[in-house]
Amino acid sequence: xAEEIPNTDIITLTRHILSDQLRLGAAATGDLTLLLxxxxxxxxxxxxxxxxxxxxxxxxxAGETNVQGEEQKKLDVLSNDIMVNALRASRKTAVLVSExxxxxxxxxxxxxxxxxxxxxxxxxxxxxDAGVNIGTIFGIYKVASEKGDVSDVLRPGKEMxxxxxxxxxxxxxxxxxxxxxxxxxxxxxxLGEFILTHPDIQIPTRGKIYSFNEGNSSYFHPEVxxxxxxxxxxxxxxxxxxxxxxxxxxxDVHRTLLYGGIFGYPDDRKSKNGKxxxxxxxxxxxxxxxxxxxxxxxxxxxxxxxxxTSIHERCSVFLGxxxxxxxxxxxxxxx
Ligand code: AHM
Ligand code: MG
Numbered sequence: 001x002a003e004e005i006p007n008t009d010i011i012t013l014t015r016h017i018l019s020d021q022l023r024l025g026a027a028a029t030g031d032l033t034l035l036l037x038x039x040x041x042x043x044x045x046x047x048x049x050x051x052x053x054x055x056x057x058x059x060x061x062a063g064e065t066n067v068q069g070e071e072q073k074k075l076d077v078l079s080n081d082i083m084v085n086a087l088r089a090s091r092k093t094a095v096l097v098s099e100x101x102x103x104x105x106x107x108x109x110x111x112x113x114x115x116x117x118x119x120x121x122x123x124x125x126x127x128x129d130a131g132v133n134i135g136t137i138f139g140i141y142k143v144a145s146e147k148g149d150v151s152d153v154l155r156p157g158k159e160m161x162x163x164x165x166x167x168x169x170x171x172x173x174x175x176x177x178x179x180x181x182x183x184x185x186x187x188x189x190x191l192g193e194f195i196l197t198h199p200d201i202q203i204p205t206r207g208k209i210y211s212f213n214e215g216n217s218s219y220f221h222p223e224v225x226x227x228x229x230x231x232x233x234x235x236x237x238x239x240x241x242x243x244x245x246x247x248x249x250x251x252d253v254h255r256t257l258l259y260g261g262i263f264g265y266p267d268d269r270k271s272k273n274g275k276x277x278x279x280x281x282x283x284x285x286x287x288x289x290x291x292x293x294x295x296x297x298x299x300x301x302x303x304x305x306x307x308x309t310s311i312h313e314r315c316s317v318f319l320g321x322x323x324x325x326x327x328x329x330x331x332x333x334x335x
Contacts (some may be wrong), residue, residue, distance in 0.1 A: 017033050017036050043174055094112050118141075119138040135165050137164075153279060153308075206324055207260025207320065208239070278306060295319065
């Protein structure tokens with residue numbers, strides 16, 4: 001049968017982004033292609049370290065020393081170093097912002113390129129030691145200033161030219177948008193290549209799952225509590241929503257893109273600006289959600305319209321299926 005014949009014409013991530021470049025014709029210099037290639041290599045490198053972390057002592061606190069007296073690196077510090085080194089060496093970047101670094105990295109002139117990358121090298125830190133899904137999140141801007149400085153990344157998310165994430169889970173998946181829809185790739189570890197497995201991801205218009213840390217309920221604003229009650233105690237004849245919450249944004253958003261529903265990390269009475277970081281968590285995920293046909297909002301406005309004022313600022317996040325997020329927004333409008 002057809003299923004037994006191996007596919008001899010697989011589409012790798014490299015092949016796919018190259019064809020995307022060719023589609024743009026002379027307008028594309030190939031720089032973004034090379035940059036995306038550098039990013040996919042860092043994802044493979046981080047993925048192998050995530051898999052063997054327990055075996056090679058990567059788990060634990062940075063700053064501890066092992067029996068040989070060598071300093072141990074925590075997996076998120078190691079992932080940060082992998083990304084900074086590769087992005088600098090790609091010669092395609094001018095400014096880097098990482099969750100792990102207080103200050104933005106301004107690339108020296110010798111190696112400077114035309115793109116800025118904002119990233120969380122290993123998100124979902126509370127899940128690392130338990131072997132639960134974690135991921136890398138990234139967003140890319142083209143430099144606007146001559147030199148490349150922090151002003152180049154203090155721009156609304158709608159100005160990003162690409163965004164994506166890599167999830168290190170039961171499989172390693174890279175999901176990417178260059179502003180022309182969303183595609184998902186799965187790492188074939190034997191080939192060492194990401195293969196296109198989820199072409200043109202479209203988020204269902206309505207889902208059956210909600211994904212919030214309800215342990216924060218006592219701090220939640222009434223709009224959020226009332227919305228959650230409306231899906232947990234629906235009118236007679238309708239089924240309540242299911243709860244799924246991993247606590248790794250990459251995994252919770254990945255499931256939301258594929259199955260639909262709503263993911264939320266709202267601001268509340270305790271965390272006035274929410275928890276998630278605007279530049280390298282909210283923006284890339286909002287970019288992907290909109291590109292997949294969903295909605296991403298703070299409850300009071302579109303996430304991608306926010307103009308950042310500092311590189312590590314936080315914001316309230318709700319994203320997912322259009323109908324579900326719009327239902328939530330009705331509670332904000334009423335308030
Ligand atoms: P981190 O950058 O310290 O890993 O925090 C971000 C993570 C997200 O992946 C996730 O959505 C959220 O924090 C979970 O937070 P909580 O543990 O408060 O539910
Ligand atoms: Mg994070």
